[in-house]
Amino acid sequence: MRNTVQGINKRLYPYLTRRVDDNVFFLNWGYEEDPAMAIPLEASDEPHRYPIQLYHSTATQAGGLAGKQVLEVGCGHGGGASYLARALGPASYVGLDLNPKGIEFCRRNHQVPGLEFVQGNAESLPFPAESFDAVINVESSHCYPHFDRFLGEVERVLRRGGAFLYTDVRQRYECPRWEEGLASATGLQLVSWREINTEVLRGLDLNPTPWGGQVMDSLVPKFMRRVARQGAPVRESWIYRNLENGRMSYRMYYFVKG
Numbered sequence: 393m394r395n396t397v398q399g400i401n402k403r404l405y406p407y408l409t410r411r412v413d414d415n416v417f418f419l420n421w422g423y424e425e426d427p428a429m430a431i432p433l434e435a436s437d438e439p440h441r442y443p444i445q446l447y448h449s450t451a452t453q454a455g456g457l458a459g460k461q462v463l464e465v466g467c468g469h470g471g472g473a474s475y476l477a478r479a480l481g482p483a484s485y486v487g488l489d490l491n492p493k494g495i496e497f498c499r500r501n502h503q504v505p506g507l508e509f510v511q512g513n514a515e516s517l518p519f520p521a522e523s524f525d526a527v528i529n530v531e532s533s534h535c536y537p538h539f540d541r542f543l544g545e546v547e548r549v550l551r552r553g554g555a556f557l558y559t560d561v562r563q564r565y566e567c568p569r570w571e572e573g574l575a576s577a578t579g580l581q582l583v584s585w586r587e588i589n590t591e592v593l594r595g596l597d598l599n600p601t602p603w604g605g606q607v608m609d610s611l612v613p614k615f616m617r618r619v620a621r622q623g624a625p626v627r628e629s630w631i632y633r634n635l636e637n638g639r640m641s642y643r644m645y646y647f648v649k650g
Contacts, residue, residue, distance in 0.1 A: 409469070409493040414501055417471025418443035420531045421561075421625040421642075422595025423588065425449075434478075440471060442595035446559065447472035448479075449591075451528055453584065453646040454555040457482040460525035463549060464488065465514045465542070466532025470498030476528070477507040486524075488512045515541040519549050526555045533560045539570075543577040547649060556580055556647040559588070564639050580647040589635050592642045596625060596632060 422442030429445050437444060451457055457480040467473045467487030477485040487509045489495055498509040512518045514529075514536050527546050536542045546556050562570050574582070608620040622629050634640040 405468075405491045406493040409491060409497050414497070417469050417474070417501065419468045420446050420472070421592050421631075422446060422599045423449055423591050424594040424598055425591055426594065437475060440475075442599040443471065444475050445595065446592075447476060447528075447530060450530055450557050450559045450644060451476050451480060451526075453557050453644070454526065454648075456480055457485075457526060459483050461523070462486070462526045462528065463517075463519070463524045464528040464530070465517070465546070466490075466529055466535070467494075467498065467509065468532070469494060470502045470509060472528075472530060473498070473507060473509070474502040474504055477504045482506065482526075484508075486510055486519075488514070488517070490514065515545060517545045517549050521548050522551045523549050524554060525551055526557060529556075529558045529560070531560055533558070534562060539573045540576065543573065543580065547577060547579040550649040552649055554649045556645070556649070558647070559642070559644040561592075561635075561640055561642040563634075564641055567641050574645070574647075577647075579649055581650045583646040583648055585643055585645040587641055588644050589638070589640070589642050593632070593635055596627060 418440055420443050423446035424442055429448070431445065431448055433441060433444065457476060460482050462476070462482045462485045464473050464485070464487045467489045470487055473485055473487035476482065483506065485507045487498060487507070489498075489509070489511065490513055492511050495509050495511045502509070510518065514532070515538050527550055533539060533542060550556065608624040609617050612620045623631065625631050631640070635642060
């Protein structure tokens with residue numbers, strides 16, 4: 393089933409990029425804490441507050457990105473890369489994605505000093521060993537056919553002492569295999585992790601313009617939209633219910649290369 397889903401995703405995301413407007417910068421589900429994070433945002437970023445907060449919380453687990461050379465694997469439509477490059481002061485930031493249409497979208501919409509976008513495969517990163525101080529991966533790794541290869545590549549391109557800042561979701565029954573995969577990456581030492589279902593649900597509740605509804609409506613005919621939204625990150629969907637009842641586990645991790 394996972395291979396089938398991953399095959400669908402490989403075709404879905406380029407199709408999605410072609411169909412959506414140029415203001416769909418984020419594809420993640422959002423995040424909010426209690427009390428509210430209230431991070432200061434530019435006016436142009438405010439409509440994307442809750443997806444941005446997922447990026448911000450993930451990227452600051454190691455204290456910040458100031459002066460660092462950063463790689464984001466699975467950058468999607470580049471909204472998170474743009475925000476982090478502007479707000480957290482990295483020396484350089486590279487966003488990589490398998491979707492060539494997505495990379496075209498990013499280059500067209502996110503022109504920020506020190507930020508570049510590269511088309512490439514998470515399981516075979518086109519960079520020399522020890523090229524980066526931090527690798528970020530947000531809600532993307534569940535699409536990768538060979539998770540172990542991705543982790544091996546993360547370890548390869550990180551410098552010693554570099555941070556792997558990571559968040560993603562799995563069905564609860566998949567979590568033991570997920571944990572085994574992470575534990576097998578012996579060069580990456582776990583610093584901390586936590587489940588963030590509650591924070592993601594709060595983000596979904598508060599987000600005034602959830603991408604799931606907008607995107608799903610653009611992908612299917614009108615008569616199919618109610619069914620399609622069951623597979624979207626919106627309140628009435630099975631995704632929302634499974635996060636709420638614990639059948640899915642959304643987690644945030646911080647590793648260091650030993």
